[in-house]
Amino acid sequence: MIITGGKNMASKELLEMLNKGIARELQVAIQYMWQHVQWSGVKGFATQDELEKTATTEMKHAEAIAERLFYLGGIPTTKPTEIFVGKTLKEMIERDIKDEENAITLYKAVIEQARKEKDQTTEILFMNILKDEEEHHDTFTTLIEDIK
Numbered sequence: 001m002i003i004t005g006g007k008n009m010a011s012k013e014l015l016e017m018l019n020k021g022i023a024r025e026l027q028v029a030i031q032y033m034w035q036h037v038q039w040s041g042v043k044g045f046a047t048q049d050e051l052e053k054t055a056t057t058e059m060k061h062a063e064a065i066a067e068r069l070f071y072l073g074g075i076p077t078t079k080p081t082e083i084f085v086g087k088t089l090k091e092m093i094e095r096d097i098k099d100e101e102n103a104i105t106l107y108k109a110v111i112e113q114a115r116k117e118k119d120q121t122t123e124i125l126f127m128n129i130l131k132d133e134e135e136h137h138d139t140f141t142t143l144i145e146d147i148k
């Protein structure tokens, strides 16, 4: 079903996908920031700056997706997906790798859906965010090499 809200159009499905995206951006923004605070061990030195930097990027993603969702007539969620901080650095980064993989999967699906609906702005937005998530995935998989 296509919802036509004045100037804008988006399917309910696409709006729900954007809100899923916001929920997980909020989740990882908090998760990475708290991991940055709670890191430990010598090997954490290299990781802690990355975690802080990445947390900030994720919050900007949440903002960008929320702006798009609101423009399309949706209400951005304030509820993050369940946050996992972890106790050891290994535990933290292993989980972060999974979260980045989930983001990549979801955002590829968003890009496909936006294409179907000829919503080029959402498509471009998510192509840019996807590039960041692939970089995060690359960073975390590189960091885990030194932690194992």
Ligand SMILES: [Fe+2]
Residues within 6 Å of the ligand: 025, 057, 058, 061, 062, 103, 129, 132, 133
């Ligand atoms: Fe993100």
Ligand SMILES: [Fe+2]
Residues within 6 Å of the ligand: 028, 058, 100, 103, 132, 133, 136, 137
């Ligand atoms: Fe990310």
